[in-house]
Amino acid sequence: MRVKSIVCVKRVPDTEARVRIAADGQSIETAGVKFVLNPYDEFAVEAALKHKEAAGAGDVTVLSVGGGESAETLRTALAMGADAAVLLKSAGPLEGLAVARVIAEEVKGREYDLLLFGMKAIDDDLQAVGPMVAELLGIPAATAVTEFSVEGGKATATREIEGGSEVVELKLPCAITLTKGAYEPRYASLKGIMAAKKKPLEEKPAAGGESGVKVEKLSYPAERSAGRIVGEGPDAVPELLRLLRNEAKVL
Amino acid sequence: MAGIMAFAESRDGEVRKVAHEVVTAARKLADALGTEVHAVVLGPAGSAAAAGELGGFGADKVFVGESDAFAHYSAEGFTTVLAAFLKEHGCDAALFPASAQGKDLAPRVAARLGVGYASEATALDVGGGQVVATRPEYAGKLFAKVSFAGKPAVVSLRPNVFTPVESAKAGEVQKLDVSVNAADFGAVVREIRAAAEAKLDVGEAPIVISGGRGLQNPDNFKLLEELAAAFGGRAAVGASRAVVDAGWRPHGDQVGQTGKTVAPTLYFAVGISGAIQHLAGMRTSRFIVAINKDPEAPIFKVADYGIVGDLFQILPRLTEEVRKMLA
Numbered sequence: 001m002r003v004k005s006i007v008c009v010k011r012v013p014d015t016e017a018r019v020r021i022a023a024d025g026q027s028i029e030t031a032g033v034k035f036v037l038n039p040y041d042e043f044a045v046e047a048a049l050k051h052k053e054a055a056g057a058g059d060v061t062v063l064s065v066g067g068g069e070s071a072e073t074l075r076t077a078l079a080m081g082a083d084a085a086v087l088l089k090s091a092g093p094l095e096g097l098a099v100a101r102v103i104a105e106e107v108k109g110r111e112y113d114l115l116l117f118g119m120k121a122i123d124d125d126l127q128a129v130g131p132m133v134a135e136l137l138g139i140p141a142a143t144a145v146t147e148f149s150v151e152g153g154k155a156t157a158t159r160e161i162e163g164g165s166e167v168v169e170l171k172l173p174c175a176i177t178l179t180k181g182a183y184e185p186r187y188a189s190l191k192g193i194m195a196a197k198k199k200p201l202e203e204k205p206a207a208g209g210e211s212g213v214k215v216e217k218l219s220y221p222a223e224r225s226a227g228r229i230v231g232e233g234p235d236a237v238p239e240l241l242r243l244l245r246n247e248a249k250v251l
Numbered sequence: 252m253a254g255i256m257a258f259a260e261s262r263d264g265e266v267r268k269v270a271h272e273v274v275t276a277a278r279k280l281a282d283a284l285g286t287e288v289h290a291v292v293l294g295p296a297g298s299a300a301a302a303g304e305l306g307g308f309g310a311d312k313v314f315v316g317e318s319d320a321f322a323h324y325s326a327e328g329f330t331t332v333l334a335a336f337l338k339e340h341g342c343d344a345a346l347f348p349a350s351a352q353g354k355d356l357a358p359r360v361a362a363r364l365g366v367g368y369a370s371e372a373t374a375l376d377v378g379g380g381q382v383v384a385t386r387p388e389y390a391g392k393l394f395a396k397v398s399f400a401g402k403p404a405v406v407s408l409r410p411n412v413f414t415p416v417e418s419a420k421a422g423e424v425q426k427l428d429v430s431v432n433a434a435d436f437g438a439v440v441r442e443i444r445a446a447a448e449a450k451l452d453v454g455e456a457p458i459v460i461s462g463g464r465g466l467q468n469p470d471n472f473k474l475l476e477e478l479a480a481a482f483g484g485r486a487a488v489g490a491s492r493a494v495v496d497a498g499w500r501p502h503g504d505q506v507g508q509t510g511k512t513v514a515p516t517l518y519f520a521v522g523i524s525g526a527i528q529h530l531a532g533m534r535t536s537r538f539i540v541a542i543n544k545d546p547e548a549p550i551f552k553v554a555d556y557g558i559v560g561d562l563f564q565i566l567p568r569l570t571e572e573v574r575k576m577l578a
């Protein structure tokens with residue numbers, strides 16, 4: 001058997017980053033911000049590698065839509081063990097539907113069993129590109145998957161739902177978006193990092209990414225009003241409940 | 252024709268609580284645009300029974316599509332039915348809950364129609380006759396106001412943010428033709444596994460009580476379960492990543508950047524330090540209570556009310572007082 005995967009990965013600000021709104025009010029300041037491979041995409045890369053290894057044959061191609069800097073993100077995935085990378089270069093950041101259109105256009109002509117995504121990109125937090133691409137390609141998809149198996153022309157995926165999980169069977173090729181679960185991402189070894197430098201990284205312009213939404217304005221969340229220490233130890237409990245009932249009016 | 256479509260999620264023949272929130276939000280939007288609310292329920296035969304109640308939250312009409320193909324949720328099947336419905340009615344907006352099902356389905360519907368999508372919206376407005384959605388980005392560090400290039404505006408709504416409001420509308424139930432065949436689906440749900448005990452999901456509970464490493468071991472989570480029980484079935488127990496990674500609690504209970512985003516009315520952080528990745532999942536809660544022995548713990552910076560001290564002394568007292576108060 002062989003498992004051929006395409007994994008879509010995004011370059012995003014690190015979770016610790018302080019995010020500041022740029023002068024245009026519609027985008028963020030990128031100077032001085034540390035960028036990383038989207039943590040959920042690490043689960044997807046790991047899943048692709050695991051399934052290729054288990055099958056004993058196949059390959060893993062990582063794909064990103066973004067500016068030239070995204071090459072660095074692709075190299076990170078190559079260092080983890082992906083075989084080849086494709087960078088679809090866009091002039092500026094694209095919104096979800098636009099990205100999905102670019103990815104679908106590129107993937108259409110390719111052969112693959114699995115098209116993998118992170119459950120969400122931690123910058124726009126959209127949780128949509130995976131199922132959108134699946135729809136544009138007319139292939140089945142499962143989202144928020146913690147673990148899946150691949151066998152006999154189908155994938156069987158466990159996805160998180162409220163109060164439990166759901167087991168979905170999908171015909172190949174299919175799209176799967178990953179959340180934290182069975183695929184703890186491996187660290188790139190020094191050897192992996194060296195090898196990544198020699199792996200193919202193809203760059204071409206992003207084609208046909210018309211947008212569906214526009215960000216009109218970004219703003220900071222309302223500051224949470226300065227909290228208050230009600231007291232120390234168990235004796236503070238009655239006062240806490242009094243405040244929750246009479247001031248917050250939630251009980 | 253126009254209208255606001257409200258997808259009313261159901262499970263086991265019952266409309267879920269998030270459906271009330273979605274219909275309520277649709278009502279408000281429809282009033283602002285001077286149009287009607289069309290609630291849509293999809294499911295197996297018998298789903299119509301529960302649909303009538305949606306009129307009570309502001310649905311003018313409730314369309315029910317029953318089919319053997321919908322014994323379980325099907326992204327492909329539901330997309331086909333909803334996309335056709337939205338086209339036929341020329342809806343201005345299509346609202347979904349930001350639940351596991353809504354977030355799986357809504358982007359597919361948007362892509363089928365070639366229109367934009369905004370997820371996890373916390374507010375909906377009308378500006379110049381157009382729908383504008385407000386949604387968190389960067390784990391709630393920013394909020395974006397988003398406009399839509401085409402119609403319908405497809406939006407999923409963060410649970411617990413749009414409080415259900417009763418508003419008696421006709422809620423006239425109509426049959427929706429479903430001409431899909433399960434044999435055409437590329438993805439099929441084979442099994443639903445409920446968690447050990449039927450419990451409220453942290454993503455949807457109005458009260459969430461989360462525990463962190465300060466609980467010291469998995470058995471001590473019973474202190475949180477007892478407090479949750481004292482709230483009489485309105486509370487769910489959540490966890491920080493530290494304790495999920497340690498295997499004390501399932502990942503489905505994790506709150507934060509790589510877990511669930513929750514926005515309950517009341518959030519308790521017990522023995523949780525308040526790392527930025529944890530805050531990412533709970534900072535939009537309406538009220539936050541922190542219990543921590545370290546007065547310098549960052550969680551106190553976002554908490555509305557804090558108690559400094561040993562959780563092992565505070566929790567039993569809290570559970571006892573809550574029981575008394577709500578008795």
Ligand SMILES: Cc1cc2nc3c(=O)[nH]c(=O)nc-3n(C[C@H](O)[C@H](O)[C@H](O)COP(=O)(O)OP(=O)(O)OC[C@H]3O[C@@H](n4cnc5c(N)ncnc54)[C@H](O)[C@@H]3O)c2cc1C
Pocket residue numbers: 015039462463464465466490491492493494505506507508509510511521522523524525526527528529532542543544545548560561562563
């Ligand atoms: C990419 C990435 C993603 C992440 N995603 C998440 C996520 O989704 N969710 C998440 O939670 N974290 C996440 N983290 C981890 C996060 O950085 C923290 O490590 C984690 O939240 C810490 O968990 P904790 O607060 O339970 O433990 P700790 O930080 O160890 O805090 C324990 C707290 O308990 C208090 N305490 C101890 N004993 C008592 C007592 N007897 N009584 C009262 N208080 C007591 C201590 O004072 C301390 O404040 C992520 C990290 C990264 C890098």
Ligand SMILES: Nc1ncnc2c1ncn2[C@@H]1O[C@H](COP(=O)(O)O)[C@@H](O)[C@H]1O
Pocket residue numbers: 007008009010038040041044063064065066096099116117118119120121122124125126127128129130
């Ligand atoms: N610009 C991009 N390039 C490649 N993949 C992307 C891009 N944006 C999103 N994705 C993929 O889609 C997933 C979900 O992103 P989102 O819908 O934006 O939350 C991510 O985890 C990636 O796998």
